[in-house]
Amino acid sequence: MRLLVVSAGLSVPSSTRLLADRLAAATAGHAAVDARVIELRDLAMEIAHNFTGGFPGPALADALDAVAEADGLIVVTPVFSASYSGLFKSFFDVLGVRDGNALAGKPVLIAATGGTARHSLVLDHALRPLFAYLKAVVVPTGVYAASEDWGSAEGLPERIGRAAEGLAALMTGLSVARRPDQTAVPDQTAVPDQAAPPQTAPPQAGGFTVVPFEEQLAALRR
Template sequence: MRLVVVSAGLSVPSSTRLLADRLAAATAGHAAVDARVIELRDLAVEIAHNFTGGFPGPALADALDAVAEADGLIVVTPVFSASYSGLFKSFFDVLEVRDGNALAGKPVLIAATGGTARHSLVLDHALRPLFAYLKAVVVPTGVYAASEDWGSAEGLPERIGRAAEELAALMTGLSVVRRPDQTAVPDQSAVPDQVTVPEQAAPPQTAPPQTGGFTVVPFEEQLAALRR
């Protein structure tokens, strides 16, 4: 299965790329994946040219194809102004303009890095709505790593492991569904040639009751006569 990791880190080295690598390694521990990392900082110029010229350069086109053909995605962005970075958003804007259904039904693990834990809501307030709009299937567990998380013995590794397991399960399940030999074929021998439905007996017709020489006509019959 093809796993594509999109990292929007700008520095070298970057905590964003470090988190991306750890998520990819954890996912590979739960499923057989062929992982590829896309560094958006290497595509920044081509992304800008795509907006002004309307066509992606060769490196950007290759990255867009890889994302569209992947069986699963890991996306990691640094937090800028309490949201994803402009470079991160621009890449997926280009992808959406090129093919609005490129991520439809695709499992996506969302992650972000920031200087303080107070920005952790970026996962649910920015990243999750973005990929829901792109029709992706976002795994339940998102991973946010603040600066203090890297020196902590607890918390971050558990979140990474849980999110990676959820992504691997989704990727494996979708891969099985797509296999043609898994298509269920109904047993024709179990289907009868003809199904006989018993006829229902018509309700007995009763004559209108008579009272004192007068015939009592039910209200339903009077209403039906007026409608003719």
């Protein structure tokens, strides 16, 4: 399964990228995924040119295609002015204009980083509504990491583990649901059982086929 990680961190090194990497590694511990990371800071110029020119550059077009082809996403943004960053929002604005259904039905794990725990509600008042509008299936557990969380041995690892497990479960379930029907085709060369009684058509009642309860129960037990 293809896992796409979108990081909107601006600095190098970045706590946003660190959180993204930890979430991706935790998800890989629960499901077989092929992870790819997109750093939005590398696409900033092409995102701006897309707004003014109307067409994505090669790198941005590749990133947008990767979103559409992914089986699941991890999206991480730093918090600016109590919300997601402008670069983060701009990327998903471009995606929405290009293909409003690119995230429809797709599992998305939301996460954010900030300097204080007081911004933790950004997950629910900003990120979750954004991806609900884009028709994504948002993982119930989001992850917010404040500066003090990185030096703590408790809290953050557990939240990362729960969120990653939820994303892996959604990705696995939806991947199985998309598989073609694997129903076995009966062997047409098999010799019919000569001792088996002839099949009779079930009785009709009011234009409907009536199947006796015993036959329905036997069919369920096969």
